[in-house]
Amino acid sequence: MDILHIDSAIIVLNKPAGLPVLPDGWEKDAPYLVKMLEQQYGAASSSTRQGIWIVHRLDKVTSGVMVFARTAQAHRDLSVQFEKHEAEKVYHAIIVGVPAWDEKIAKHPLRVNVGHKHRTAVDLRRGRPSETRFKTLERYSAHGLIVAQIMTGRTHQIRAHAYALGYPLLGDTLYGAPETELIARPAVHAYTLTIANPENGERTTFTAPYPPDFSEALERLRLGTSKL
Numbered sequence: 001m002d003i004l005h006i007d008s009a010i011i012v013l014n015k016p017a018g019l020p021v022l023p024d025g026w027e028k029d030a031p032y033l034v035k036m037l038e039q040q041y042g043a044a045s046s047s048t049r050q051g052i053w054i055v056h057r058l059d060k061v062t063s064g065v066m067v068f069a070r071t072a073q074a075h076r077d078l079s080v081q082f083e084k085h086e087a088e089k090v091y092h093a094i095i096v097g098v099p100a101w102d103e104k105i106a107k108h109p110l111r112v113n114v115g116h117k118h119r120t121a122v123d124l125r126r127g128r129p130s131e132t133r134f135k136t137l138e139r140y141s142a143h144g145l146i147v148a149q150i151m152t153g154r155t156h157q158i159r160a161h162a163y164a165l166g167y168p169l170l171g172d173t174l175y176g177a178p179e180t181e182l183i184a185r186p187a188v189h190a191y192t193l194t195i196a197n198p199e200n201g202e203r204t205t206f207t208a209p210y211p212p213d214f215s216e217a218l219e220r221l222r223l224g225t226s227k228l
Helices: 033-041 072-083 157-164 212-222
Strands: 003-006 010-015 063-069 088-096 103-106 110-114 119-122 132-139 143-150 188-196 203-207
Touching: 003 203, 010 033, 033 063, 063 072, 063 203, 072 188, 088 157, 088 212, 103 157, 110 157, 119 157, 132 157, 143 157, 143 212
Parallel strands: 063 188
Antiparallel strands: 003 010, 010 063, 088 143, 088 188, 103 132, 110 119, 132 143, 188 203
């Protein structure tokens, strides 16, 4: 397990893609992140002060930085930071298509769990207010590397907003991307997370290095191309 930081209040780690945070409804006996953390660091109970508390989640297919609370007080503190949008989450993603814009804000209202594929869809009438701020980092011949900062926390928000703008994530066939040999999942990675540590109040940015599949896809795209 790739632990980025640990103290008496929090555990920050680089979650691998393919590992769910909680039990998968279809594979209840398969490994999941919370169980692995509880086995190593102990589960929360009435007889102990420390355990594992979930503060936020990442999709099973998404890699990157996550924080878990180790005490009830730390959980309350971090939950307030997320609710007040004081915690800053920044993702990197590879998209299909080359955006002409350097920066773009998507504010399409989103409705989750739509249809038999349970996608998140733009719904102007029944969707919930949603905002994602995009920035182009690199352009390739037919793809781009972007930064996505989510200002709201809807399921599949980055994937749905990127699709709505006409640039689905590489490998994200659920949201309209063609099949590819470059990566076997939607190419999105939670790159940084900025929070105030409940232990001392110090505001810190934690960075999760790219996993091999994301790095290899980027290297292949960069061959023979120029950066911005």
